[in-house]
Amino acid sequence: MKQVAIGIDIGGTNTAIGIVDRDGNILYEKQPQVPTPQKKDNPKGSEIISEELLNDFVTLLAVEIKSAIDVVSKINPEIGVMGIGIGAPNGNYYSGTIEHAPNLPFVGVIPFAKMIQSKFPEIKTVKLTNDANAAALGELIFGGGKGMKNFVMITIGTGLGSGLIVNGDLVYGHDGFAGEIGHTTIGRGTRTCGCGGTGHLEAYCSATGMKRTVYELLAKYNDTQSELASIPFNDMNSKIVFDAAERGDKLAKEVFEVTGQLLGEALADTVHHLSPEAIFLFGGPVAAGDYIFKPTKESMERFLLPIFRNKVKILPSSLKMGSVAIMGAGALVWKELEKQGL
Amino acid sequence: MKQVAIGIDIGGTNTAIGIVDRDGNILYEKQPQVPTPQKKDNPKGSEIISEELLNDFVTLLAVEIKSAIDVVSKINPEIGVMGIGIGAPNGNYYSGTIEHAPNLPFVGVIPFAKMIQSKFPEIKTVKLTNDANAAALGELIFGGGKGMKNFVMITIGTGLGSGLIVNGDLVYGHDGFAGEIGHTTIGRGTRTCGCGGTGHLEAYCSATGMKRTVYELLAKYNDTQSELASIPFNDMNSKIVFDAAERGDKLAKEVFEVTGQLLGEALADTVHHLSPEAIFLFGGPVAAGDYIFKPTKESMERFLLPIFRNKVKILPSSLKMGSVAIMGAGALVWKELEKQGL
Numbered sequence: 001m002k003q004v005a006i007g008i009d010i011g012g013t014n015t016a017i018g019i020v021d022r023d024g025n026i027l028y029e030k031q032p033q034v035p036t037p038q039k040k041d042n043p044k045g046s047e048i049i050s051e052e053l054l055n056d057f058v059t060l061l062a063v064e065i066k067s068a069i070d071v072v073s074k075i076n077p078e079i080g081v082m083g084i085g086i087g088a089p090n091g092n093y094y095s096g097t098i099e100h101a102p103n104l105p106f107v108g109v110i111p112f113a114k115m116i117q118s119k120f121p122e123i124k125t126v127k128l129t130n131d132a133n134a135a136a137l138g139e140l141i142f143g144g145g146k147g148m149k150n151f152v153m154i155t156i157g158t159g160l161g162s163g164l165i166v167n168g169d170l171v172y173g174h175d176g177f178a179g180e181i182g183h184t185t186i187g188r189g190t191r192t193c194g195c196g197g198t199g200h201l202e203a204y205c206s207a208t209g210m211k212r213t214v215y216e217l218l219a220k221y222n223d224t225q226s227e228l229a230s231i232p233f234n235d236m237n238s239k240i241v242f243d244a245a246e247r248g249d250k251l252a253k254e255v256f257e258v259t260g261q262l263l264g265e266a267l268a269d270t271v272h273h274l275s276p277e278a279i280f281l282f283g284g285p286v287a288a289g290d291y292i293f294k295p296t297k298e299s300m301e302r303f304l305l306p307i308f309r310n311k312v313k314i315l316p317s318s319l320k321m322g323s324v325a326i327m328g329a330g331a332l333v334w335k336e337l338e339k340q341g342l
Numbered sequence: 343m344k345q346v347a348i349g350i351d352i353g354g355t356n357t358a359i360g361i362v363d364r365d366g367n368i369l370y371e372k373q374p375q376v377p378t379p380q381k382k383d384n385p386k387g388s389e390i391i392s393e394e395l396l397n398d399f400v401t402l403l404a405v406e407i408k409s410a411i412d413v414v415s416k417i418n419p420e421i422g423v424m425g426i427g428i429g430a431p432n433g434n435y436y437s438g439t440i441e442h443a444p445n446l447p448f449v450g451v452i453p454f455a456k457m458i459q460s461k462f463p464e465i466k467t468v469k470l471t472n473d474a475n476a477a478a479l480g481e482l483i484f485g486g487g488k489g490m491k492n493f494v495m496i497t498i499g500t501g502l503g504s505g506l507i508v509n510g511d512l513v514y515g516h517d518g519f520a521g522e523i524g525h526t527t528i529g530r531g532t533r534t535c536g537c538g539g540t541g542h543l544e545a546y547c548s549a550t551g552m553k554r555t556v557y558e559l560l561a562k563y564n565d566t567q568s569e570l571a572s573i574p575f576n577d578m579n580s581k582i583v584f585d586a587a588e589r590g591d592k593l594a595k596e597v598f599e600v601t602g603q604l605l606g607e608a609l610a611d612t613v614h615h616l617s618p619e620a621i622f623l624f625g626g627p628v629a630a631g632d633y634i635f636k637p638t639k640e641s642m643e644r645f646l647l648p649i650f651r652n653k654v655k656i657l658p659s660s661l662k663m664g665s666v667a668i669m670g671a672g673a674l675v676w677k678e679l680e681k682q683g684l
Contacts, residue, residue, distance in 0.1 A: 090649065099649070150516045164615065166508050166515075173508075173617025174492045175653055183647045184611040187529055187541070195647055199529070269526040273506065273615050275515025305525045305537055307432065307441070311517055 001080040004072065005333035006065055006123075008116075009087040009131060009325030010036055012103045017064050018323075019072050020330030024142030026323055028072050030064055042105035050107040054115075062119035082342075083125030084116060085332030087134035087325060092176035096128045102195075127332045131155070133170055133179055134328030135319065136163025139280050140170075141331040144318040150276045153317065154181070154267075156283035159194060160202040160209075166274060170335070182206070186266050205263040207284055211236045213255045226251035238285040245291055256291040263292075264299025271300070271308050282317035282324065289316075343422040346414065347675035348407055348465075350458075351429040351473060351667030352378055354445045354500075359406050360665075361414050362672030366484030368665055370414050372406055384447035392449040396457075404461035424684075425467030426458055427674030429476035429667060434518035438470045444536075469674045473497070475512055475521055476670030477661065478505025481622050482512075483673040486660040492618045495659070496523070496609075497666075498625035501536060502544040502551075508616060512677070524548070528608050547605040549626055553578045555597045568593035580627040587633055598633040605634075606641025613642070613650050624659035624666065631658075 004027060009016040014033035020026050037053040065084070072079055090101040096113025098106060117126040129137075136153035139145040145153070149168045155161040160182035164171040171178045182202035183195055191212065193200035203209050214228050214236055223229060227244050228236070228251055244252035267279055285292055297314050304312075319327060346369060351358040356375035362368050379395040407426070414421055432443040438455025440448060459468040471479075478495035481487040487495070491510045497503040502524035506513040513520045524544035525537055533554065535542035545551055556570050556578055565571060569586050570578070570593055586594035609621055627634055639656050646654075661669060 174619035178617035275520035
């Protein structure tokens with residue numbers, strides 16, 4: 001029998017569904033992805049509408065999962081589906097619930113894993129966590145974290161997510177929600193964060209944060225020469241900043257410097273907590289390579305206690321942008337089976 | 343057979359030696375404590391002198407351990423010594439070494455656990471970690487953390503130490519030195535820290551930090567009315583500040599407010615990492631009760647993501663000031679046996 005896991009990742013816009021084997025090969029990936037129900041479909045947060053949207057969504061996912069299994073079974077009739085892993089915003093590993101997710105139209109605490117499970121009574125393992133935690137498990141089971149016992153995964157996108165591996169397992173904490181480094185407070189912090197807080201790391205060190213830094217620096221220097229000065233706020237992204245830096249744009253380079261300095265400062269605090277072997281960076285801005293890695297590393301070292309200096313590697317994630325969602329969710333299943341000794 | 347553990351705690355001035363059973367009863371405690379070799383005995387950091395001081399110290403400890411076992415054996419001939427636990431500054435759990443401890447006269451990396459082990463070949467388990475980690479294990483095995491899987495221990499004394507319990511075990515990290523929350527950087531941080539860093543938590547939230555805050559506030563307000571204004575810097579301690587607060591001294595109360603606010607802010611970051619069930623505070627300033635707990639709790643809640651609010655308890659440690667050192671070191675042995683299924 002060839003063991004496979006179903007991986008599902010519920011994103012703000014789309015939901016990815018795929019099948020991954022124990023070596024990290026993706027055997028199937030639903031294309032196009034399934035649209036995730038939108039907040040605008042339930043703007044007043046009605047519980048009745050929430051329930052309808054939710055039931056329809058779960059039914060649709062179940063159909064897609066079945067069809068995915070069918071497709072893969074036709075190629076390899078020997079497959080055995082060992083479990084379903086789900087990455088979801090505000091996903092609680094212990095209870096399998098999605099709780100008050102700010103970007104989903106579902107109201108309150110949703111027993112999502114149980115709902116999926118009920119559609120597949122023959123599949124014993126259905127587990128759920130947030131996407132950054134799933135990505136950390138992907139790195140642990142399939143990626144650069146293989147064989148490591150202690151590392152940290154940082155996912156940089158619209159926000160900054162994190163997953164912490166301690167003693168070879170993910171840290172879920174008491175309530176299932178551990179690993180929110182993006183909402184730690186950094187020194188100079190005056191920016192408002194998406195969560196309502198102030199000065200959070202994610203408000204600086206994310207694609208959105210970099211965009212904000214572009215305009216903060218333009219305002220600071222009144223820099224009319226930077227090529228970024230001719231681009232509206234709403235059109236800016238980290239790829240544009242990278243391309244400008246590659247062409248020698250001074251301000252664009254400083255955006256990476258500032259972002260790296262603050263990220264390094266925050267990561268030093270993480271090292272002071274956990275003393276990991278490595279910190280993996282994942283996401284769009286990470287493609288900028290040394291522009292972001294160099295200032296991050298330098299700043300982290302500067303803030304570290306001597307005892308931790310030159311010990312902690314900062315590495316690019318070895319997971320691919322397009323496949324991390326499914327591989328992370330699939331890894332959640334494999335980690336679960338490993339814990340059960342299977 | 344009555345199982346007992348030897349607990350040793352190497353402090354800056356004295357070293358405690360005791361015997362503790364599996365229920366946390368201290369059956370013996372060496373009084374007076376053994377003097378710890380002092381840096382002034384090896385002011386130039388000579389390796390030869392370091393080795394002499396070290397050998398003499400280990401020999402002395404071995405004599406004291408043997409005599410402790412003798413005393414307890416006379417009362418209860420059935421005792422079986424299951425292990426030796428050692429709390430030491432810059433103690434590395436994995437290697438059993440004391441590494442570059444700034445307050446000890448020993449130079450370099452000292453294989454301390456191995457040296458003690460060689461004196462007692464019949465005792466199989468000899469383990470070493472730093473004092474705050476040992477205290478966290480004491481709280482886990484004997485104290486308020488019993489039955490908890492995820493909590494944080496903060497020890498407030500001259501500095502600020504911490505021990506992190508995740509998934510029921512202590513976090514040692516990749517190199518054995520995890521849990522240095524005292525050296526995370528806090529927002530307004532401009533003070534120099536004992537480690538050479540700037541703006542570290544320990545420079546504010548410790549007995550020393552509170553002392554510094556007294557004089558910072560006296561300078562800020564030019565407050566000649568506070569009773570603290572008549573006490574020299576070198577005579578100040580947190581007990582004096584507490585007594586003044588009890589008598590209604592406004593500035594003394596503000597010292598606790600400021601200390602708690604900064605501690606709460608830092609603890610919020612720890613919660614964002616680990617989402618613990620509880621945070622235990624231990625040490626002299628903790629005796630001030632609400633003066634310190636209230637602002638700490640309020641500030642932590644203010645900085646937390648909504649998902650973590652009103653979930654994390656801040657509790658006084660249930661370990662006693664006088665016995666924590668030996669109980670922590672003893673707990674290190676019991677935790678080790680538990681891991682081995684003994």
